[in-house]
Amino acid sequence: MLIASVVNRNPRTVTRNRNTKWTMAGCLIVLVTTVGTMSAQTSQDHAATVVGHVLDPLGGAIAHATATLLHDEQSVTDTTTDESGRFSLASAESGRYRVRVEAPGFEPRDTYAVFVAVGDRVTVNVTLAIGSVAEQVVVSASATSLPESQVGASVTVLDQTVLGSLNKADVFEALRLVPGVQVVQTGQRGGTTSLFVRGGNDDFNKVLIDGIPANDIGGGFDFGTLPVSSVERVEVLRNPNSVLYGADALTGVVNITTRRGTSSIPELSYAIDGGTFGTLRQDLSVGGAHQRFDYFADYSHFDTRNK
Known part of the structure; x- marks a missing residue:
């Protein structure tokens, strides 16, 4: 009778062991997922991240475009946009970064330099022009920046x-x-x-x-x-x-819009020209950027006896 009692308990023990194994496996999966999420979040907190969308002149998303992160005109990292035109680029160091975007059938474009600190997340949206057609982004016709093709007003850039x-x-x-x-x-x-x-x-x-x-x-x-010499665009x-x-x-x-310094090394420019009637024009400018601060100064002098 003792032997029969022991045999009757074995199926319960096996079932209990199986349940324990599945519970441990589920806990292990949750632990791995949590650790992976925390690691990804920690890596983002220790990186300078630039995100954004790549759009066509009508505001549609451009998929599979190449986005390159540039620092002092050197490539840091690159990626391709997803089906929604989104991209995300990260660097381990703080600095002033540009984003260069290229896509088949569109003109490549470089954005203005922006300062991104470690732990920051900066959004930069890029609109590409079709082929060789010049496309400008205007801000005077609406409350936000829009491509010329989306502006109904008469604007010249x-x-x-x-x-x-x-x-x-x-x-x-x-x-x-x-x-x-x-x-x-x-x-x-x-x-x-x-x-x-x-x-x-x-x-x-x-x-x-x-x-x-x-x-x-x-x-x-x-x-x-x-x-x-001191104007970027009108x-x-x-x-x-x-x-x-x-x-x-x-x-x-x-x-x-006046010009802005973009290089970490100060750039000095001097130009001089002259002509008849005592005509003389001189132009001196200096510009640069350091972390979040950028500067540009210009001095221009024109003199002539031509009435």
Whole structure:
């Protein structure tokens, strides 16, 4: 009878052992998953991370685009975007980083340098232009940055490439190329220079320099004191936009973006040229960047006896 009793208990013991094994296996899986998640979170906390989306001119996601993280023009790491156009790039050191994005059928693009500290997560969204068609991102026509193809207003963008190719010393010379805009300078060179958009008064334009209103009291602005060497780009909105910019923007908005230093090594530039009638132009600029701080300064002097 004792032997029979022992035999009856064996199936229960085997079942109990199997349940214990499955419980231990489940706990082990949960432990491994938790440790993996904590390790991934810890690695992100000890890295400088840049994330964002890659979009086409109409705002659609671009999948399988190559995104490269650059530091001092050197490649740090790269990745490809997923089906939603998202990417994530990480570096072990703090610094100023650019993102270079390339995709078949689109123009490659480099973003502006941004400072990313270890433990920070910075979002950088990139819009690519189709083929060789120039596509600019404008901010004066809406509350947020949008590609030109998504803006219904009449906007002209003069970037640094256009300003440099014109080979003009002053910004107002480039503004003469904008449709519907008339530039008038009183007297000789150096006189007050005014901008008239689509027949409106010169004090009907809102002028912004790096997002800060720069109009004089009464609404006027002298465009004759802006050298090309210190300007990164100029946006001219040829529509009233008082909803965003107030009553000053009755005929248009001129948004001027100045240059910024991007190199960790200070860059010094000096240019001089001259001609007849005692004409002499000099330009001196210095710029650079250190961690979160960037700087750029420009001095320009023009002198002539040509009346």
